[in-house]
Amino acid sequence: MFLILRKKQRHFEVHERKRERENTFMDHEYSGVSPLGSAVDGSSQSAPDAVILCCECAVPIQPNPANMCVTCLRNHVDITENIPKQAVLHFCRNCERYLQPPTEWIQASLESRELLALCLKKLKGLKEVKLVDAGFIWTEQHSKRIKVKLTVHGEIVGGTVLQQVFVVEFTVQNQMCTDCHRTEAKDFWRCLVQVRQRAENKKTFYYLEQLILKHKAHEHTLGIKPEHGGLDFYYANENHARRMVDFLLTMVPGKVTTSKRLISHDIHSNNYNYKYSWSVELAPVSKDSAVCLSKKLRHQLGNLSPICLVNRVSSSIHLIDPLTAQIAELTSQVYFRAPFEAVCNPKQLVEYVVMDIEVIMEKDRKTYPGQGQLSFKHALCDIWVVRSSELGINDNPIHTRSHLGHLLKVGDSVMGYNTGEANINDPEFEKLASDLVPDVVLVRKHYDRQARLNQRVWKIKHLAAEATDERSKHDYHEFLDDLEENVDMRGQVNIYRDTNKTLPIEVQRATGDVPQITLEEMLEDMTLECADDEMGEADNAEDAEPEL
16 A cells, blocks of 8 residues: 555656746746745745646646746736737848938848847837847748848736747838939939040040949949030039049149039028039140240259150149250149140141151260159160151251151151140240240150051040031040050050950051050950840750750
């Protein structure tokens, strides 16, 4: 009899331990912990092994303030009932930003901390519970659904703390933001950058256009509009416009003037709405232009000759003296402190034929104190030339000194300015004595125009539509000639291979001495239409089954 009672007692103890494990409050969905307010005296506290019955189902459980088992608590209490299980996120497809109420748009990638914070802010009932954990559940990228798994703690009647895990599904809806609305309006802009060059030759402007394309300085523009003498860049953000102005002043010599116009004013919040304008004026000189320097400026640059040539225009103006091969660099600040214009432009160049040439050795050059830096890329020479239109008629060649001794030989054609016949209206030029002005200023070697066009199998891109007038076309072709002759200049320009042109072998042999751009220096122009056609043809070829 004693053994039977002992066996029943052991069976009851095993059953009680099983009930204790089932009624544990801390599980993956619900958990119950001891209440914060316990009994004050020890007499009211239950014994450690004391067991009570659930008030709902009469299952033996350990004492708790609710006097209910986990199953009954699960059926009667839901701590997440005030938290929405579905919500909406607004997404702008153009700029890929999410709306953070009320009016802010933020950048957030999928499954990022920023996106998780935005999702939690959309749930209003989270303030009533304590958030323990939150994380994303994987969803397909194009499903327009974002699922977030949340774990929360909540306190119910009697101080019992429950833990519950649930999932909230967010639906992504497309909505265009205010900035993209203004961009699509086409006519809206807040900032305007006007780039102008008031000069007869536009080669400096064409070079600046290629620098903008290479460095992608125009990527934030709302629109680009060609105007007389330059381009207009429209922006919606003032910082982007200022960045564009800084880029222009870094690349080429220029000066800027700013202005703003009041559009609207809110007297209650003291907010002002302005439209800003920047006018960037480029230096009115270009490569191969002839300039006349003042006496003060000549002394500052190392006693240059009064008549100099513009060798290159970059962040500063590079001058070369054709009579001494001396070079000097003129910064933007120095130029606009005492500005000057070109006395002769490339459209006034005259073609000459070299009759005789004598290269002056370096030891025979005359030097004097205060002389500036000499160019080692050029060779000084005495040269005798005759106009190509007077060849065979005029037997008296014109003598001059030039810096092109490394390029010219007898019989070559060379372009130069005839200062004696040119109509020059410049106050500094009128002050010069006749012995300081050479009769002919040689500028560059002349090559056959048709041969250059036949071998030109490359192209460059443009910000706006190409000019159609003859003057602009002539300046543009001269700029292309400069790219072929100057390696340093074309290193700053993206040159693309023109697939519509081919170079025959006989043309290559005929134009051996004409400067040209090699195939290694050209980029392949990507055309999406051709790529799509090739992919379509490849898919058709794969789908086609071989005949048996």
